[in-house]
Amino acid sequence: MPEGDRPVTMTDVARAAGVSQSTVSRVLSGADVAIAVTDATRERVLRLAREMGYRPHPFARALRGAPTMLIGAIVRDITDVFFARAIDALSLEARARGYSLVLGNARAQAGEALALAAVLEARQCDAILLLGDFHDEEQLVRDVRAAPVPVVALWHGRRARDSFATVAVDNGAGVEAAMAHLAALGHRRIAFAGGDPVGDVRERHAAWQRLAPDAPPGYTETGTNALEWGAEALRRLLALPEPPTAVLAGTDVVAIGILHGAHELGLRVPDAVSVVGFDDIALAAASVPALTTVRMPVAEMVTAALDLVLAGGTDEPPLPFVPELVVRASTARPASG
Amino acid sequence: MPEGDRPVTMTDVARAAGVSQSTVSRVLSGADVAIAVTDATRERVLRLAREMGYRPHPFARALRGAPTMLIGAIVRDITDVFFARAIDALSLEARARGYSLVLGNARAQAGEALALAAVLEARQCDAILLLGDFHDEEQLVRDVRAAPVPVVALWHGRRARDSFATVAVDNGAGVEAAMAHLAALGHRRIAFAGGDPVGDVRERHAAWQRLAPDAPPGYTETGTNALEWGAEALRRLLALPEPPTAVLAGTDVVAIGILHGAHELGLRVPDAVSVVGFDDIALAAASVPALTTVRMPVAEMVTAALDLVLAGGTDEPPLPFVPELVVRASTARPASG
DNA sequence: TTGTACGCGTTATCAT
DNA sequence: ATGATAACGCGTACAA
Numbered sequence: 067m068p069e070g071d072r073p074v075t076m077t078d079v080a081r082a083a084g085v086s087q088s089t090v091s092r093v094l095s096g097a098d099v100a101i102a103v104t105d106a107t108r109e110r111v112l113r114l115a116r117e118m119g120y121r122p123h124p125f126a127r128a129l130r131g132a133p134t135m136l137i138g139a140i141v142r143d144i145t146d147v148f149f150a151r152a153i154d155a156l157s158l159e160a161r162a163r164g165y166s167l168v169l170g171n172a173r174a175q176a177g178e179a180l181a182l183a184a185v186l187e188a189r190q191c192d193a194i195l196l197l198g199d200f201h202d203e204e205q206l207v208r209d210v211r212a213a214p215v216p217v218v219a220l221w222h223g224r225r226a227r228d229s230f231a232t233v234a235v236d237n238g239a240g241v242e243a244a245m246a247h248l249a250a251l252g253h254r255r256i257a258f259a260g261g262d263p264v265g266d267v268r269e270r271h272a273a274w275q276r277l278a279p280d281a282p283p284g285y286t287e288t289g290t291n292a293l294e295w296g297a298e299a300l301r302r303l304l305a306l307p308e309p310p311t312a313v314l315a316g317t318d319v320v321a322i323g324i325l326h327g328a329h330e331l332g333l334r335v336p337d338a339v340s341v342v343g344f345d346d347i348a349l350a351a352a353s354v355p356a357l358t359t360v361r362m363p364v365a366e367m368v369t370a371a372l373d374l375v376l377a378g379g380t381d382e383p384p385l386p387f388v389p390e391l392v393v394r395a396s397t398a399r400p401a402s403g
Numbered sequence: 404m405p406e407g408d409r410p411v412t413m414t415d416v417a418r419a420a421g422v423s424q425s426t427v428s429r430v431l432s433g434a435d436v437a438i439a440v441t442d443a444t445r446e447r448v449l450r451l452a453r454e455m456g457y458r459p460h461p462f463a464r465a466l467r468g469a470p471t472m473l474i475g476a477i478v479r480d481i482t483d484v485f486f487a488r489a490i491d492a493l494s495l496e497a498r499a500r501g502y503s504l505v506l507g508n509a510r511a512q513a514g515e516a517l518a519l520a521a522v523l524e525a526r527q528c529d530a531i532l533l534l535g536d537f538h539d540e541e542q543l544v545r546d547v548r549a550a551p552v553p554v555v556a557l558w559h560g561r562r563a564r565d566s567f568a569t570v571a572v573d574n575g576a577g578v579e580a581a582m583a584h585l586a587a588l589g590h591r592r593i594a595f596a597g598g599d600p601v602g603d604v605r606e607r608h609a610a611w612q613r614l615a616p617d618a619p620p621g622y623t624e625t626g627t628n629a630l631e632w633g634a635e636a637l638r639r640l641l642a643l644p645e646p647p648t649a650v651l652a653g654t655d656v657v658a659i660g661i662l663h664g665a666h667e668l669g670l671r672v673p674d675a676v677s678v679v680g681f682d683d684i685a686l687a688a689a690s691v692p693a694l695t696t697v698r699m700p701v702a703e704m705v706t707a708a709l710d711l712v713l714a715g716g717t718d719e720p721p722l723p724f725v726p727e728l729v730v731r732a733s734t735a736r737p738a739s740g
Numbered sequence: 741t742t743g744t745a746c747g748c749g750t751t752a753t754c755a756t
Numbered sequence: 757a758t759g760a761t762a763a764c765g766c767g768t769a770c771a772a
Contacts, residue, residue, distance in 0.1 A: 073551065075765060086743045091767060104741065124527055125465040126765035129748045136505075144494070145685065150487040157481070157508035168473075169504040171494035190461055212456075214410060293689035322689065329691040348482065352630035352659065354666040354691040412749060423759045428751060441757065463749035466764045 074120045082114050083107075090115070094122070128190075137375075138191035140170035140210070142198030146291065147347045148317065148362070152197055152220070155368045163372065165192070172198075172206065191215055193375040196230075199223040199265025216379030218371045223265035231379055233371040236386040237266050240360040241273035243391040244314055244342045247358070251399050253312040253340060257281070259299040259324065260316030261291035267316035270344060274314055282308055291316070296323020297330065304331070304339070311339060311400035318343035318350045318359055325353055325396065336398035346392055355395035363387045411457045419451050420444075427452070431459070474712075475528035477507035477547070479535030483628065484684045485654065485699070489534055489557070492705045500709065502529070509535075509543065528552055530712040533567075536560040536602025553716025555708050560602035568716055570708040573723040574603050577697040578610035580728040581651055581679045584695070589736050590649040590677060594618070596636040596661065597653030598628035604653040607681060611651055619645055628653070633660020634667065641668070641676070648676060648737035655680035655687045655696055662690055662733065673735035683729055693731035700724050 076094070080087040085107060093103055093111040103111075114120075128134050137160050141149050157167045168191055196219040200207055210217050210230070217230040224234055248256055258274040258281075260267050271286070278285070284306045287299035296315065300323075303310055315321035321343030328335050335341055335355055343350055343359035350357040370384045413431070417424040422444060430440055430448040440448075451457075465471050474497050478486050494504045505528055533556040537544055547554050547567070554567040561571055585593055595611040595618075597604045608623070615622070621643045624636035633652065637660075640647055652658035658680030665672050672678055672692055680687055680696035687694040707721045 089742060123765050125462040128462040129466055130767055145488050145491045147484055147487065150484065151482050154482045154508060154510065157506060158510065167506045169494060169506045171491060173491065173495065293686060326689045326691050349630060349686070352634070352663045354663050426758060460749050467751050
């Protein structure tokens with residue numbers, strides 16, 4: 067029995083059981099059961115280990131090359147409800163596979179490289195997942211690329227050549243569905259209000275441009291992915307000489323900000339203006355009015371990313387997932403048909 | 404130089420520099436600088452370490468008793484925007500002190516104890532923070548108590564005797580401020596709709612009961628902390644023979660659900676009914692209408708909890724923080740005096 | 741079937 | 757000023 071408060075080691079158990087430490091290791095690590103050790107010895111060791119409160123020491127195991135069962139998740143902004151949901155799905159899915167999550171919140175500019183170098187790159191994690199678009203964080207991307215573990219990115223926005231696999235969504239298809247819905251309702255003047263023009267939002271904007279090539283000037287608003295910004299963007303759009311009858315928002319967060327802005331202007335949605343979001347966050351179904359949006363298959367994408375990264379990250383990434391339009395109450399025929 | 408892809412160790416650097424591994428350790432671990440090693444040697448070692456891409460191996464250090472610089476954060480439900488904000492604040496504050504976060508999402512019932520045993524209890528973390536009320540998760544609390552590292556709980560709701568320190572908010576004071584505000588506006592019939600009756604919400608409910616002892620039956624609604632539930636609760640409250648003129652919600656999430664429910668019923672807030680939330684989540688300022696609520700000092704509480712737990716968790720916990728009422732547009736004089 | 745011995749990468753304590 | 761050496765807890769060839 068160890069004196070003091072020191073954790074119980076295999077050697078402690080071995081001494082108590084009157085066997086060698088290796089025997090304890092054989093019994094407890096459970097390799098090739100029933101072949102190597104006498105039943106009597108096994109039971110004695112197991113009993114003592116339990117009684118003495120033995121716990122394997124993960125660092126000693128890791129030093130021997132065992133996987134840490136830790137997955138590093140680097141997320142752009144966890145206060146973004148979309149990413150919060152993704153982290154939730156990720157943690158559940160990871161745990162189902164026996165892994166835990168180390169959270170790297172990238173929201174602080176300074177020291178981001180530090181945190182990664184210290185925790186993730188330093189091979190404490192078996193795999194690294196990037197959540198969000200990090201193309202502007204060059205140092206971070208460099209660090210992660212240099213990591214000796216597989217890396218997979220989610221919602222990173224596709225670019226020419228990335229050094230890691232990407233699980234993405236077909237933003238073009240989502241925008242097409244939204245635009246088709248608005249067109250079917252009779253909308254001809256559809257603006258885009260896009261928050262941060264990075265990653266998925268950038269792709270959504272590009273798709274909108276493709277589908278509305280002759281949109282009047284001023285029909286594109288970009289800024290930050292925040293509720294207040296959505297309200298501001300709406301004010302500017304409605305102040306145009308030829309205001310839009312519908313707004314396609316880059317994210318649900320911006321869309322809900324637009325709903326708020328409309329209310330402040332004394333306008334009713336969808337009577338005065340139709341609004342379509344993107345992502346289908348939980349709040350979208352409970353906003354005033356309930357938001358028509360494009361649903362992101364978060365759980366499926368997280369599962370795919372986990373499959374990919376735990377397989378080494380070198381397999382072919384899955385085809386972009388296809389999002390689905392969810393029609394609710396924030397879209398209707400335009401007032402002036 | 405190491406063959407293959409093996410990470411660079413001190414021994415590799417030592418070989419390249421023509422010195423012993425101990426010398427490399429002395430130089431790199433930076434203990435007692437300038438005394439022990441020649442400047443020439445130091446510079447050569449430092450240069451080679453940099454060139455060769457040496458990284459300290461955290462597990463080997465941990466095996467020697469070094470702290471892991473990992474903080475385990477166990478959160479009830481990270482999709483709850485309130486906790487997402489807390490995790491954000493926590494990760495920033497932790498990183499400022501050189502720590503990283505291991506996320507334990509407790510939202511899955513089965514296997515929670517397992518995840519803890521594997522990741523936290525097994526002394527991988529230097530400290531453990533509990534975010535939310537875990538009184539109903541007995542196995543988890545038992546596991547955490549048995550952990551050999553300090554534990555501090557946040558928003559855990561105070562109970563008779565907990566085995567770990569708690570950083571809490573004075574929910575009574577918050578409810579008093581909200582009720583005083585409503586009373587000053589002329590409200591006499593104030594109901595409480597409280598989501599999950601655990602932790603802080605439970606305390607808020609108790610405070611409401613104390614301040615409205617003669618509330619008609621049916622004025623208390625409890626359920627889940629979800630948007631839709633808020634809407635349902637409002638429907639039931641307004642169906643009462645003597646419906647309330649104001650509703651105090653247990654959380655902003657419920658409050659925003661109530662706003663949505665009112666809109667669906669064709670009622671305007673605050674004309675038909677006043678609504679007060681609790682927490683001041685980001686959305687509260689951008690809801691329709693903007694929500695009067697009680698602001699939770701999240702950053703301050705997180706800082707205090709980190710101070711406490713990194714000091715060993717045994718100091719006296721700080722006095723409950725006092726939340727502050729934020730008056731916005733969801734409260735007004737009742738229609739019928 | 742079981743014990744001995746070694747190494748994983750570090751830090752710390754001795755010598756030299 | 758620096759080098760050899762011994763731990764830390766565990767897994768595993770190898771010997772017995």
